[in-house]
Structures are given as C-alpha cells and as structure tokens.
Amino acid sequence: MSQSTTGHEYDAPGDDEPAFECAYCGRPFAREDLLALHRGQTHPAELDDNEVAAFREAHAAEEEAIGSFRLRALGALVLIYFFLLMVYALV
C-alpha cells in the first residue's frame, strides 16, 4: 500500500480487483470517473490537460445523473400526492 501525503493509508478490500489509484495521494477508487472527480476536487492545481478534461467529463456525467434523479424524485412525489388525494377523496 502506498503512503499518502495526507497521512492516511487506504486499504481497499479485494486486492485482486482492479482499482484506480490517485497518482498524487495514492487513494484507490473503484471507477475511473470517481478518480477523475477526486483529482479535480483534491488536486486541481496539479492536473495536466488530459486529467482536467477527464474531470470535466466526469463532472458533467455526475450533474446529469443528479438531474435525472431529481426529476424521478419529483415524479414520485407528484404520484404519491395524487394517490393520497384520491384516497382522501374516495374514503
């Protein structure tokens, strides 16, 4: 395991699983886009152009995922609201 600059040592379970390790602090990530997000947020000054591009891409994908989650959550709330309204009206 590598020693990080923050003084923490990370030990990912399942050593045979391919993990993406941060080149700056050695922290392992399960997915490459998570590593790109971490690099952009924790080491923004040390990134090269490719890593900045990877961060932007991962960040955009994350925003999109959050946006569609919000939409589905709102849809579910509206459905529950109308369901309760109908129950209230009928009972």
Ligand SMILES: [Zn+2]
């Ligand atoms: Zn790092």
